[in-house]
Amino acid sequence: MAYTQQYFVGDTHFGHQLMLQFRPFETTEEMDRFFIDRWNETVAPTDIVWHLGDFGYGDADRTRKIFQQLNGRIRLIIGNHDTDAKGRVHKHLADLAWDQPPVHMAEAHVDGERVTLCHYGMRVWPASHHGAWHFFGHSHGRLPNHGRSRDVGVEKALDVIQAVCRFNWQVCETCEVCAGPSHIIVKEPNGLHQQRLCEHCAEERLAKFEGRSVQ
Incomplete structure (x- = not known):
């Protein structure tokens, strides 16, 4: 019997040149390929992936082709780079085959635990005083955990990033x-x-x- 897993990740910034200043890649193509491969090594086609915002940046056709390569039923929590100046989701993102329509906030349930999902880190969230969790992105690993809040952006969520960075850390x-x-x-x-x-x-x-x- 196949079991559906839920995964949480954010801030992939596929195709975003600026990210190369803070990630151990020479080109956006290298970065994108790394994330796609690690994603598909982990996620099965029937699994659910909650993406907590800032999916991709720039070229619509490139973003669509990357999305089509990714395993899983992907659900988008809208990030600041996913919208235009008026707060509307970019059309090329809205038109992708998300498992559910993109939203600014959602609640997931994992092993009986409530998890509030938002692109931005919050101080309080639904049932936080009753032990509920909060997952966020946006801060690229720079915002400390608060209570049961956790940054699930790629800088925090993928241990393989640390492996890639280890050489840089040593020198x-x-x-x-x-x-x-x-x-x-x-x-x-x-x-x-x-x-x-x-x-x-x-x-x-x-x-x-x-x-x-x-x-």
Whole structure:
């Protein structure tokens, strides 16, 4: 008898060039292929995959072809990169064969546990004071767990990412900005220069590119 599993992941950002600054890949093609292969090694065609937002970026035809390669019945929790300036889901995403229509929030049930799903991390959520869980994305591993909340973006959810990064972690000794312990190699958009940065300095670098301040 085949059993249906539920999986949770977010922030794949298929095709998103900016992600190469913070992920151990040389090209978006390499990144996309890595995620597709790891996904299909784990997920069976009948399994349910809750994608917690920021599925892909840019070219509609490329996004559609990637979606068609992925196993499972995929359900989208809408992320900020999945919508236009008016908050409407991009048409090329809305037209994909999702298992359910994309929504901003949903509730899943896993082994008797309630799980609130949202792209953004929350301080409280339905039944949080009764032991319910909350899964989120968006923060790329930079938002600490709060109670029973968990970041399930690819930087946290896929252990294989850590395996790929291990070489970089071994060669990084000190941050080139603050001289603190370094864990991350950040590459310039043109790929010609890279820096060894600690998590705080990497966050400041990302904030600069995104036009926001670091608290």
